[in-house]
Amino acid sequence: MLISIASGKGGTGKTTVSASLAAIWDGPVTAVDLDVEEPNLHLFLNPQVESEEKVYLSVPEVDESKCNLCRECSNLCQFKAINVMGSTILTFPEMCHGCGGCMAICPENAISWGRRELGTLSRGKTGPNNFLMGSLRVGEAMSPPLMRAVKERLAMDLTERPGDAIIDAPPGVSCPAVCAVMDTDFILLVTEPTPFGFHDFKLAVEAFAPFKKPMAAVINRSGLGDNSVEAFCRENNIPVLVHIPFDKDIAGAYSRGRVIADLNPGLKSLFVQLAESIKEMGAGGRDA
Amino acid sequence: MTKIAVTSEGPSMQDMVDPRFGRAGGFVVVDPETMQHEYVDNGSSQAMAHGAGIQAAQNVADSGAHVVLTGYVGPKAFDALKAVGVKVIQNLDNMSVEQAVQRYKSGDVQYADQPNK
Numbered sequence: 389m390l391i392s393i394a395s396g397k398g399g400t401g402k403t404t405v406s407a408s409l410a411a412i413w414d415g416p417v418t419a420v421d422l423d424v425e426e427p428n429l430h431l432f433l434n435p436q437v438e439s440e441e442k443v444y445l446s447v448p449e450v451d452e453s454k455c456n457l458c459r460e461c462s463n464l465c466q467f468k469a470i471n472v473m474g475s476t477i478l479t480f481p482e483m484c485h486g487c488g489g490c491m492a493i494c495p496e497n498a499i500s501w502g503r504r505e506l507g508t509l510s511r512g513k514t515g516p517n518n519f520l521m522g523s524l525r526v527g528e529a530m531s532p533p534l535m536r537a538v539k540e541r542l543a544m545d546l547t548e549r550p551g552d553a554i555i556d557a558p559p560g561v562s563c564p565a566v567c568a569v570m571d572t573d574f575i576l577l578v579t580e581p582t583p584f585g586f587h588d589f590k591l592a593v594e595a596f597a598p599f600k601k602p603m604a605a606v607i608n609r610s611g612l613g614d615n616s617v618e619a620f621c622r623e624n625n626i627p628v629l630v631h632i633p634f635d636k637d638i639a640g641a642y643s644r645g646r647v648i649a650d651l652n653p654g655l656k657s658l659f660v661q662l663a664e665s666i667k668e669m670g671a672g673g674r675d676a
Numbered sequence: 677m678t679k680i681a682v683t684s685e686g687p688s689m690q691d692m693v694d695p696r697f698g699r700a701g702g703f704v705v706v707d708p709e710t711m712q713h714e715y716v717d718n719g720s721s722q723a724m725a726h727g728a729g730i731q732a733a734q735n736v737a738d739s740g741a742h743v744v745l746t747g748y749v750g751p752k753a754f755d756a757l758k759a760v761g762v763k764v765i766q767n768l769d770n771m772s773v774e775q776a777v778q779r780y781k782s783g784d785v786q787y788a789d790q791p792n793k
């Protein structure tokens with residue numbers, strides 16, 4: 389089962405929950421950091437990184453000295469990713485869908501595949517478990533292509549060594565967050581019982597509900613704020629699986645980059661309970 | 677003198693400035709010295725699902741204009757215009773093409789250094 393851990397906004401404890409769940413998970417599991425813009429799961433899990441590879445996106449590159457400005461490519465491209473303007477040929481690699489049509493049609497063979505570095509894919513081990521992380525190159529604007537590369541790698545690893553995956557998704561409800569959760573089997577939303585937390589939680593529920601995946605909530609820093617998150621969950625049939633108490637020890641452990649499930653037996657059993665509920669709900673979702 | 681392209685809702689100097697650059701109805705291309713003008717239809721980019729702004733920039737570049745007067749320009753179109761050396765003046769909507777050209781001639785305009793949309 390692929391489980392994505394998401395949140396409507398950053399700072400709700402999404403990564404803490406991901407790390408703890410991965411640490412106590414019963415059975416083979418891969419911890420995946422898909423928050424490629426700001427990966428930080430490794431700070432908690434301290435994986436031994438075994439390999440790192442660069443991920444690239446193929447984009448057309450024009451050799452201007454060969455180009456005769458005939459416009460064949462520009463007339464062909466539906467996405468306006470390659471254009472002749474006046475006596476300049478311009479490419480917009482971020483709009484390119486990589487179909488290769490422009491290359492095929494160019495009478496001067498002026499176009500070839502170039503590539504743009506998207507970021508790095510790291511693999512390793514955290515205890516007995518696998519670890520996978522994507523980190524976006526600084527300055528790269530698009531995260532979904534790198535995220536797809538991480539997911540493809542995960543799928544390959546899982547066919548070799550079947551198991552579950554806990555995926556730390558990007559915060560928010562924008563395109564990268566949707567890209568992270570859409571093809572998982574279970575979405576776990578981490579939220580706080582504060583007005584801001586509630587507001588962003590509602591946005592996340594709205595954004596992810598159309599995928600019709602089993603969805604549940606974890607309330608972090610429970611004891612702060614009010615009950616509106618809970619009331620909303622009841623109305624929308626989103627089970628609240630556990631409450632993580634608001635407490636100084638947890639905050640301290642977090643700031644030192646520790647896995648909070650390791651802190652004391654009470655917290656550990658909280659996460660064990662969370663893992664069991666997820667497995668039950670996930671199994672139910674598949675039968676339905 | 678430099679030709680200017682004004683996004684417009686119709687072909688004449690009395691038509692209103694179309695506030696949208698990428699999906700403008702068309703461009704009135706004007707020689708501000710003689711006020712001679714011609715109309716360039718922009719229907720091809722209006723119909724596009726992607727890259728309307730880039731198509732519109734291409735239409736402007738093809739018209740030979742070096743300045744665009746319009747309401748607002750999106751980021752991709754802005755990059756495209758910049759790459760071919762066409763200057764952009766934004767926020768000239770709510771007036772006729774002729775008024776926009778007069779504003780330009782009076783010098784009471786600002787060249788944009790970034791897209792406003």
Ligand code: SF4
Nearest residue numbers: 465484485487488490
């Ligand atoms: S590869 Fe396809 S989408 Fe990309 S620029 Fe060429 S024609 Fe356009």
Ligand code: SF4
Nearest residue numbers: 455456458459461494
């Ligand atoms: S098809 Fe080739 S030669 Fe023609 S404009 Fe495009 S790159 Fe230049």
